[in-house]
Amino acid sequence: MRAAKLGLRMPVSGGAVKRLPGFARASSSSSSVSSGKSMAEGERLVDAEVATLIKYHEETKHSFRNYARGPHGLDWANQPNPFRRYEGARVVKLEHLPEVPPQSGDLLWPVIFQDWVTPKPLDKSSLSQLLYDSLALSAWKVAGRSTWSLRVNPSSGNLHPTEGYVISDAIEGVSAVPFIAHYAPKEHALEIRAEIPVELWNRLSSGLPPGSLLFGFSSIFWRESWKYGERAFRYCNHDVGHAIGAVAIAAASLGWNTCMLDGYSGHELGSLFGLPHVRASIDRGPAKGVMRELEMEHADCIIAVFPSGEEISEQPYYHVSELMGDVRWMGQMNALSKEHVRWGIIYEAAQASEKRAVTDAALTRSVPLTDLMITSAEYEPLTIRQVVRKRRSAVSMDGMYGMLPDVFFQILAKTLPTGGEETQGAPRQLPFGVLPWNAEVHLVIFVHRVVGLASGIYVLVRNEAHAEVLKKAMTEEFVWEKPEKCPPSLPLYALQYGDVKELAQRLSCDQEIAGDGFFSLGMLARFEPALKDFGPSMYPRLFWETGLIGQVLYLEAHAFGVSATGIGCFFDDPVHQVLGLQGNSFQSLYHFTVGVPRVDKRIQQVQAYPGPVNANF
Structure with missing residues (x-):
């Protein structure tokens, strides 16, 4: 850190909403x-x-008098496993990328905000990089006998309720046919959930240029409510936003653009991700017991990832569930906890806010704009990978600089x-x-x-x-x-x-x-x-x-x-x-x-891959 830049220990003196195409106002055609x-x-x-x-x-x-309802203590015996796995699915290990000091020609952080990056072709290597720089593990922490992992995408309480899904055309070394896969961050691998017909992929990607893929997000509310109780629905959606941003920025480093395909209903997205259509009870709680339905995932959204500079035509949306009838799903969800606590108000809010109708929503496009505020020389000389993978949440701050x-x-x-x-x-x-x-x-x-x-x-x-x-x-x-x-x-x-x-x-x-x-x-x-x-x-x-x-x-x-x-x-x-x-x-x-x-020197940091042999979960 450069003290001059931060002013080392220096004291300091004292409408109307525009409707976008494809994001309709509430009506019977765009609601549930x-x-x-x-x-x-x-x-x-x-x-x-x-x-x-x-x-x-x-x-x-x-409030000053009361906190939102939540557990009075943490039930460590039932802490949810932060890693979803589909046991029995075919596993495709992805490539690991070096974390080295910047070399001549490396992309430094400001570049993706200032100019187009030449798009890389969609292949196993570039897909590996997209995931490695967005949702993968970034490190392990070790303190005494305890170990825990950190990820590129942040999460409230480091609980990670967000899961990621890749839907793509055939990619050499991944799948010989179009596929739907779940991303497993602990292993930095894809679990192939289903192989889909070319015709189905062509419909899903209609309007997108060649070399595009779809990226889906879902949430497991139980992972957050285990610690935070009823407020957890808020935190899960914070995490979805962080994950969307992480994928969008990693994509930009590859010369790829991103936009949300917001015409699908939650039910259709769940069908596309291969998620069971199981609803938790909305009875007010808390209620404790074995409730496997709390470990199910709630489909949030899907984004298109495509080469920058390419044009996107109007995206038609389909009733995916009607097209998935012959798809054979592979793998069974692992169990996350032995027992659970249900906070019914979370599932009531999730049902009330779920997008239920398939609409004809159009796409919007992101174009990096030139930064006119200060020069890139003011930044630390860090590559994009160094910034995204070395991001940490500070536990405390010094209060002096x-x-x-x-x-x-x-x-x-x-x-x-x-x-x-x-x-x-x-x-x-x-x-x-x-x-x-x-x-x-x-x-x-x-x-x-x-x-x-x-x-x-x-x-x-x-x-x-x-x-x-x-x-x-x-x-x-x-x-x-x-x-x-x-x-x-x-x-x-x-x-x-x-x-x-x-x-x-x-x-x-x-x-x-x-x-x-x-x-x-x-x-x-x-x-x-x-x-x-x-x-x-x-x-x-x-x-x-x-x-x-x-x-x-x-x-x-x-x-x-x-x-x-x-x-x-x-x-x-x-x-x-x-x-x-x-x-x-x-x-x-x-x-x-x-x-x-402030850095806690009692905690050691270990590289993400391979992690420590005694790692929890």
Whole structure:
């Protein structure tokens, strides 16, 4: 770390929503309503589902008096296995890639944001790299007799509820015919779940250029609820966003683009991934016992991965379940725990927010935009692989260093969906072009130690169509001033000046890490209006957007030689009260902090592959 860059121990002075093609507003044709229901019935059902999700959100809030319902202690005997395996499926071991210092010609971190990377052909080597730099293990940690793994994609509590699936045409060395495979990160291998007919693959990939693949995500809620109880549904969807961002950035390093195919229903995605159609009870709990249905996966979404620079035509969507009748699935899911605890409200929220209808959603495209804020020389000389694979979540921060303002502004600029002076609706900055909706999430920033920038509360307006609504919703006492050194194109505004370290800590469940970084922030989503505009399936998607933002914050921090941490524990309504917000128009969904990490020297780090012989699970 370069002390000069970070300001070593220097004290610091004190709308309307645009409808995108393929992301329809809530109606009987885009919600859970079947074609046999009337429009009025459909609207009532959508309203009921939105009400269910708002109720879930309210009941899983933390307050100064009470935390959301969860286990009173951790049942270590039933800690879920973090590794899903399909026993009996054919295993294809993938290639491992060297982690070496940058060589001449290697791609350094800023390149994927500044220019197109020449696309690599889709083969076993490039597919191995995509997974190695997105969802694979990144290291093992060892402390005494305990060992645990870390992954490239972060997860709340390191519990990893997110699973990944590859659907592709034939690839030499992987499968001689089109296939569906589950990714096993502990082994860095694919488990071939099914071989599919060429005709089926042609339908699934219709509209995509040659050399494309599909990448699916699913969640196992039990892995998070084991520790976090009813709030776990939120955290699972944070993790989906992180995983989407991890895959999008790894794809960009290969010269590939990504976009979400959001026309499929959850049921159709489950059929495509080969997931059993089993629903857990929504009876209020907690209830304890052997409940294997809690280990089943919830299909979240699917993205297309395709060569950059290629055009995509309109994507037709099919009732996949009707096309999968003759597909033979291979492998049986492994058991994750002996006993389980069911928190019924999680499965009630999952059902209410599931996208149930197949729609004709179109695609959006992500085009990396030139970075005009600061030069790439300000970054550490790290390759893309070094940044994504060396990312770690800081456990604590030193609370002494300061960050230079250009670095602060650069990190914030990378969280914008369009970047610089581009307007909403323009091609979106990596990785936000993967999402088929305009930005719904803004950043409320608690600035502690940014050299030359007064401490206080700031807001980054990520969708300027919301600016006036957001301003009217907040307290009239906020000043809404443009910081003097802030680049004109960065929509950052000071709201209130003063030392906010203790406030940030208090709001983030009294965690010192929220006040010991350069800055911390809360991700504030346009909430109930977004659910009513786009339907109940928007609820998890708001969390996906926050996870995507968090992934950018993690990687940008590491690219500058520092660290970051996602904070899922915060006092919800006290955050809103500080901002003067009332009702459900805006809600804080995720907190984050960036700073200089303290390193615990008692914990040793071991390479990811091969891992230690005594590794847990």
